[in-house]
Amino acid sequence: MLGICKNHRCANNTMCKAGNSDYYCEPIGCNGLPPVENINVTSFTSQVLWGFGDMLNYICMQTFYTDTNVTCLSSGNWSEFSCNNIQWCSHTRVCSVSETTEFWLRRRESTEYQKIYCSDTAGPAVTLLHNNMASTPAYIRDPNSCALIPASDPSALGMGYTDFEKIRIKLYRNSALYENDYTNSTYEFQNFGRAGDCYAGNDSSVCGVIGRFIINTRGTGLRVKSTVQWKTWGNNGVMNITRSEDGHVIEGYCGGNCGGCEPDGVILFEVDHNDAPPIESAVWPICKFPL
Numbered sequence: 001m002l003g004i005c006k007n008h009r010c011a012n013n014t015m016c017k018a019g020n021s022d023y024y025c026e027p028i029g030c031n032g033l034p035p036v037e038n039i040n041v042t043s044f045t046s047q048v049l050w051g052f053g054d055m056l057n058y059i060c061m062q063t064f065y066t067d068t069n070v071t072c073l074s075s076g077n078w079s080e081f082s083c084n085n086i087q088w089c090s091h092t093r094v095c096s097v098s099e100t101t102e103f104w105l106r107r108r109e110s111t112e113y114q115k116i117y118c119s120d121t122a123g124p125a126v127t128l129l130h131n132n133m134a135s136t137p138a139y140i141r142d143p144n145s146c147a148l149i150p151a152s153d154p155s156a157l158g159m160g161y162t163d164f165e166k167i168r169i170k171l172y173r174n175s176a177l178y179e180n181d182y183t184n185s186t187y188e189f190q191n192f193g194r195a196g197d198c199y200a201g202n203d204s205s206v207c208g209v210i211g212r213f214i215i216n217t218r219g220t221g222l223r224v225k226s227t228v229q230w231k232t233w234g235n236n237g238v239m240n241i242t243r244s245e246d247g248h249v250i251e252g253y254c255g256g257n258c259g260g261c262e263p264d265g266v267i268l269f270e271v272d273h274n275d276a277p278p279i280e281s282a283v284w285p286i287c288k289f290p291l
Contacts, residue, residue: 004019010023027075028076030050031047034077036081038061064083066083086105087106130218135211136190136260137199139199162190196258197260200255209240213251214251217249221275222270239260240253
């Protein structure tokens with residue numbers, strides 16, 4: 001009954017059919033695993049045989065995504081695709097968790113992962129678990145004493161108070177962006193790691209300074225690199241910067257005759273494996289296509 005197909009060697013996703021002088025193997029569907037790295041094996045093996053045109057979802061492992069449909073072709077092969085590292089918040093929009101949340105994302109050119117807050121309206125950010133603030137207090141000094149006098153027009157002098165809930169970060173540089181997407185400010189927005197006052201005057205040793213900033217990255221897995229330094233700005237700028245032994249907390253008291261301190265360049269971070277957030281505090285995204 002089998003005829004020429006009695007000893008055929010057709011793959012199990014094909015059917016042996018008799019030709020004029022020999023048999024041939026006609027595809028009837030797709031099975032097996034494509035030769036692609038970082039695939040989600042379960043998605044391909046959840047059926048013994050996939051029909052032509054069937055499309056698979058969640059085809060890549062966690063923290064990887066594909067940007068194309070993966071379908072069973074009439075040739076019996078899977079359409080071409082690749083599984084790429086999720087390195088941008090925009091990649092998570094095809095993931096199983098659609099709402100704004102905390103994800104583990106892989107740093108570019110690295111095998112390490114960082115806990116990142118993603119939203120549809122702003123770039124990637126790191127959630128700060130402790131008090132982070134910057135201020136140029138809205139006071140001037142009484143010329144005859146050290147009494148604080150409320151400034152009549154704080155905004156004109158760049159005065160303000162800013163609390164930072166999150167800081168935007170570039171994963172490929174581990175550098176912060178001082179934008180007010182995740183901040184609360186009174187008067188004028190103050191940059192992360194910057195402080196000053198219009199109180200200290202020409203001689204800060206008389207009454208001291210009242211400008212202050214705090215950077216506290218404990219619990220984020222990041223700390224400011226030791227190479228990051230501060231410089232003075234404005235008139236008669238002075239600063240007193242202290243760092244915790246573990247490098248996670250930096251506090252500055254800065255001021256002048258409308259002066260203060262600020263980072264000398266971009267604030268760069270480094271990874272601290274001893275302070276990594278708990279694994280369960282963020283989602284390992286598993287993503288599908290299409291949207």
